[in-house]
Amino acid sequence: MNMNSYKIDFINNTMTITNTFERAANNPYSEEYKLVQKIRSDFPTMQFVRKTSTAAKRPNPFKGLTYAAMERYILSKGNDDLMREFEMVREHSAIAPNPYLMVRNWFVHWFPEYMGQRNEGRELHIKTYEAA
Structure with a gap:
């Protein structure tokens, strides 16, 4: 027992x-x-x-994916056009209900290999945002 x-x-x-x-x-x-x-x-x-059991927590695949981390990664690629586009997306995301989500989805779309490096073997659940 x-x-x-x-x-x-x-x-x-x-x-x-x-x-x-x-x-x-x-x-x-x-x-x-x-x-x-x-x-x-x-x-x-x-x-x-x-006794009620607590639900198993899934690790957040986007943990640590901050604006600064996105900028560093884009700069490491050496593509100035994508950096300008990133800045434009950040500016336009200000009117979105969740600005970070809009920028994060843009980043994951353009750099899926970044998420693949960080989350090998984990499935990503990306919530999309459609502009009205």
Whole structure:
């Protein structure tokens, strides 16, 4: 029996259990079942609560992709036309609901290899922005 599979809170009169503990407690020959029976006999009003698991977080593939990082990458390519276009997109993005998103999508469109270097094996979910 894992000690992290349950937690007893005497102040709130609750016992928080995991799904694994609950499944094991359904077996009358298990240690978990015996513990539940003991708790119920000692504390008849104790409430049992299932522990909710937190959703697994996906790493953000765009972490660190700032305007400065975009500028450095464009300058490293030595293409002045793309740098001017980048600056123009930044200026025009000021009226967009999410200016960064518009610039980021432009950058990812023109430099997919940058994202490929940083996020090998991860699928990118790019949200597009259409100008009205």
